[in-house]
């Protein structure tokens with residue numbers, strides 16, 4: 001890969017993670033905790049990439065770096081060849097706990113990003129309508145987040161991220177807090193939404209079924225200091241079946257390869 005000027009590099013990927021490392025001072029003040037080490041990967045146009053690893057392996061730390069919310073101590077992240085130096089609307093983030101504004105209605109929450117970007121009102125209304133329809137929440141425009149179920153709140157979070165029309169969606173275990181049944185339903189919904197309106201997605205999870213249900217490609221992470229152990233291209237057709245023999249084979253293959261040491 002060639003550097004062309006300052007912080008711009010040539011390359012076809014939507015997002016590139018180059019030699020990224022992240023260490024923190026230990027909480028007791030003694031020494032450093034190396035969480036991420038030498039992370040190298042690319043994310044391609046409209047790809048659904050899943051970063052899969054055990055709890056506490058540094059997935060949120062990595063996603064925050066990709067979002068520009070945290071800076072690596074080594075290496076760089078580039079989006080379309082431009083170095084990430086902070087958060088930007090081109091990178092939409094959906095968290096495990098959706099941080100909706102409780103005093104705003106559903107439509108106000110979804111329209112918040114476009115209004116901050118001074119999108120004209122007519123266009124903003126159209127964006128809100130389109131994305132609430134996409135996530136199946138037409139009719140709930142005037143509801144407040146507190147009146148919605150957990151799954152519905154996550155749909156609002158997804159609509160809100162989409163309404164900013166980001167180039168890439170970064171999702172940090174967005175269904176991690178939901179009960180098992182709602183989680184399955186939301187995974188199906190997300191697949192449906194993504195098929196209908198393709199986006200480049202980086203999705204973080206510690207759930208192998210979720211990873212296999214959604215991913216075009218899975219990157220398996222080790223434990224801290226976290227680095228990439230393996231990559232798997234998942235080319236099963238959608239919708240996928242949790243008890244399909246290929247699904248079960250890949251599940252076994254990947255979990256056998258997981259780093260289970262603490």
Ligand SMILES: Nc1ncnc2c1ncn2[C@@H]1O[C@H](COP(=O)(O)OP(=O)(O)OP(=O)(O)O)[C@@H](O)[C@H]1O
Pocket residue numbers: 024025026027033035054055056057058059060061062206
């Ligand atoms: N600001 C910080 N200061 C010190 N250590 C931190 C900081 N942020 C994260 N860490 C450490 O980094 C490690 C990984 O945390 P992180 O939340 O990224 O993991 P995770 O894989 O997302 O976890 P989970 O699956 O439980 O959500 C933890 O050991 C945590 O203590």
